[in-house]
Amino acid sequence: MPSEKMLMRGSHVVGEAAVRAGCRFYAGYPITPQNELPEYLSARMLEVGGTFIQGESEIASINMVLGAASAGMRAMTSSSSPGIALKQEGISYMAGQELPGVIVNMMRGGPGLGNIAPSGADYFQATRGGGNGDYRTPVLAPAGCQELADITFVAFDLADKYRTPVMILGDGLMGQVMEPVVFPDPLKVESLPKKEWALTGCKGREPRALFSMLLNVNALYEHNLHLQEKYDEITAEEQRWETIMTDDAGLLVVAYGTPARIAESAIEELRAEGIAAGLFRPITLWPYPTIPLRNLAAKIGKVAVFEFSMGQMLEDVVLAVGDRAEIYFYGLPGGIVPTPSDIALFLRSALKGDGKVGRRIET
Amino acid sequence: MSAEAGYKKVFGRTESLKNNPTHYCPGCGHSIAHRLVAECLDEMGLREDTIGVPPVGCAVLAYNYFNFDMVEAPHGRALAVATGIKRARPEKFVLSYQGDGDLAAIGTAETIHAANRGEEISTLFINNAIYGMTGGQMAPTTVLGQEATTAPGGRDPKLHGRPIDISLMISHCDGVVYIERCSLASLKHIRQAKKAVRKCFQAQVDRLGFALVELLSPCPTNWKLSPKDAWAWVNEVMVKTYPLGVIKDTTGY
Numbered sequence: 127m128p129s130e131k132m133l134m135r136g137s138h139v140v141g142e143a144a145v146r147a148g149c150r151f152y153a154g155y156p157i158t159p160q161n162e163l164p165e166y167l168s169a170r171m172l173e174v175g176g177t178f179i180q181g182e183s184e185i186a187s188i189n190m191v192l193g194a195a196s197a198g199m200r201a202m203t204s205s206s207s208p209g210i211a212l213k214q215e216g217i218s219y220m221a222g223q224e225l226p227g228v229i230v231n232m233m234r235g236g237p238g239l240g241n242i243a244p245s246g247a248d249y250f251q252a253t254r255g256g257g258n259g260d261y262r263t264p265v266l267a268p269a270g271c272q273e274l275a276d277i278t279f280v281a282f283d284l285a286d287k288y289r290t291p292v293m294i295l296g297d298g299l300m301g302q303v304m305e306p307v308v309f310p311d312p313l314k315v316e317s318l319p320k321k322e323w324a325l326t327g328c329k330g331r332e333p334r335a336l337f338s339m340l341l342n343v344n345a346l347y348e349h350n351l352h353l354q355e356k357y358d359e360i361t362a363e364e365q366r367w368e369t370i371m372t373d374d375a376g377l378l379v380v381a382y383g384t385p386a387r388i389a390e391s392a393i394e395e396l397r398a399e400g401i402a403a404g405l406f407r408p409i410t411l412w413p414y415p416t417i418p419l420r421n422l423a424a425k426i427g428k429v430a431v432f433e434f435s436m437g438q439m440l441e442d443v444v445l446a447v448g449d450r451a452e453i454y455f456y457g458l459p460g461g462i463v464p465t466p467s468d469i470a471l472f473l474r475s476a477l478k479g480d481g482k483v484g485r486r487i488e489t
Numbered sequence: 490m491s492a493e494a495g496y497k498k499v500f501g502r503t504e505s506l507k508n509n510p511t512h513y514c515p516g517c518g519h520s521i522a523h524r525l526v527a528e529c530l531d532e533m534g535l536r537e538d539t540i541g542v543p544p545v546g547c548a549v550l551a552y553n554y555f556n557f558d559m560v561e562a563p564h565g566r567a568l569a570v571a572t573g574i575k576r577a578r579p580e581k582f583v584l585s586y587q588g589d590g591d592l593a594a595i596g597t598a599e600t601i602h603a604a605n606r607g608e609e610i611s612t613l614f615i616n617n618a619i620y621g622m623t624g625g626q627m628a629p630t631t632v633l634g635q636e637a638t639t640a641p642g643g644r645d646p647k648l649h650g651r652p653i654d655i656s657l658m659i660s661h662c663d664g665v666v667y668i669e670r671c672s673l674a675s676l677k678h679i680r681q682a683k684k685a686v687r688k689c690f691q692a693q694v695d696r697l698g699f700a701l702v703e704l705l706s707p708c709p710t711n712w713k714l715s716p717k718d719a720w721a722w723v724n725e726v727m728v729k730t731y732p733l734g735v736i737k738d739t740t741g742y
């Protein structure tokens with residue numbers, strides 16, 4: 127039975143949803159603004175007989191997840207930007223070894239130590255690999271507490287289905303904000319699909335080995351082709367996005383995560399003035415919903431991109447849209463959270479093409 | 490060979506080793522260490538419950554030789570990976586097998602903290618005082634005066650710092666129940682090493698805490714010595730920095 131409606135902050139929502147999705151292993155290292163998640167799980171894992179470890183670093187934590195995942199557990203780690211940077215080696219190994227796991231990044235400002243304010247500056251890191259090698263990580267970008275709850279289930283399912291690490295990409299604001307949530311039914315750990323590859327001790331079967339090193343060039347070539355097939359399948363099957371009020375729109379706003387929430391309010395403000403704008407919100411940042419965005423942008427003819435960075439998702443928009451529509455960009459780094467009215471200014475400017483707020487992107 | 494003919498089997502393959510030739514150099518301590526691990530697992534009936542973690546180092550391919558479940562860890566992270574496995578499957582026997590660069594340089598934090606948490610993991614620490622796999626660079630354990638490709642003229646404490654005795658360091662952690670340092674460089678020493686490995690495994694079976702055996706292990710290739718001279722170097726030179734014997738034992742065995 128789904129839960130009753132509860133008022134919870136984003137970080138707690140992810141923790142509760144993970145437990146309900148059958149996660150029984152968490153390791154992480156403290157970093158603001160996501161400490162509420164490990165704090166929540168330190169108590170919650172005890173209640174369900176799971177494991178919570180405060181690792182000695184983000185590096186240790188992701189590798190603990192790697193170990194638990196190799197033994198067949200649904201396992202998760204979380205951090206914020208500088209900590210996620212440290213996890214990249216482990217994520218790359220997990221991709222190479224085809225180990226499932228969920229990594230939560232509540233992004234903060236960078237580069238370096240940056241600040242603890244909300245950010246979208248890890249988009250490249252999340253969607254372009256981050257670690258070494260030719261691999262991809264599915265990246266899920268929710269835009270609020272209910273979606274955080276639902277998408278955490280999706281993240282564990284995708285991870286197991288495709289034997290891949292999966293990232294949930296939120297930001298510091300999303301982790302802190304409290305919203306009403308209804309949780310899906312808790313899954314029974316025993317009834318999750320069996321993992322025929324997991325390490326359980328070799329009683330009654332041949333020993334198994336999970337590794338990413340393939341010294342033979344042909345073997346590594348084949349392995350990479352196999353991974354690519356999997357990524358192609360994920361790209362074909364798993365794109366997620368949402369459109370809001372796009373049917374009659376003369377301007378298509380593209381934003382994900384918290385900026386999408388702000389953009390939605392800005393669009394409502396414009397609509398109240400009789401200006402028809404709509405929202406395209408990618409939910410999977412990889413695989414990016416390229417073709418759906420392309421088709422919609424070509425139809426509408428004008429695109430306005432807004433994100434908490436100096437233009438990272440923008441590159442995916444440009445790849446999708448090319449010269450099929452005019453593209454305008456407004457990026458806010460450093461943790462400055464604009465009001466919907468600020469964004470409405472950008473959207474009006476984009477519609478006019480006057481270049482007063484944001485800038486036109488030449489393609 | 491039949492019993493009727495008056496023969497009895499005194500030595501054979503261990504089930505915990507696959508029938509694969511290893512890539513280790515002649516005289517390398519890794520081969521002996523593998524054999525000791527395998528014999529102890531066989532004798533203790535642990536093979537089918539074992540999940541092992543090989544290092545990044547010359548033993549990176551250990552899963553081709555060990556006949557039980559294994560998962561690769563990034564360089565230095567074996568004890569974090571092993572922690573994840575052991576906590577996820579506490580009923581399994583978890584083995585970490587690591588070189589000195591892996592365990593005492595890049596993985597120092599993981600080593601100290603797994604030991605200090607008292608993770609119920611058995612660790613084999615193969616100390617050959619050199620980076621074997623990458624071709625003879627200075628290791629954290631390279632002894633003073635020892636030549637390495639990145640310590641030309643020998644390790645000089647002013648230039649390169651001093652060798653680290655990580656076994657002694659972690660013996661101060663409360664979570665550690667057993668640490669012994671042995672040599673793999675004579676038959677007598679190898680027999681003692683096997684006893685230590687057994688004890689290290691028993692500590693996990695009895696769920697006492699963290700246990701580690703450090704094995705001083707010849708690397709004739711990068712020491713540029715014959716296998717025979719490499720044995721002598723372990724027992725005459727290396728032991729001066731790394732004295733053999735029990736460093737900590739609270740097992741009560």
Ligand SMILES: Cc1ncc(C[n+]2csc(CCOP(=O)(O)OP(=O)(O)O)c2C)c(N)n1
Pocket residue numbers: 544545546547548564587588589590591592615617619620621622623628
């Ligand atoms: C992150 C990372 N850094 C460096 C290396 C290169 N590397 C491979 S093995 C090794 C050192 C091996 O030495 P040791 O742990 O002493 O084991 P041995 O080969 O001597 O058995 C190094 C530096 C690597 N694989 N990964």
Ligand code: SF4
Pocket residue numbers: 512513514516517518519547617621622707708709710711
């Ligand atoms: S290089 Fe040294 S440690 Fe590596 S296999 Fe050869 S002898 Fe053994």
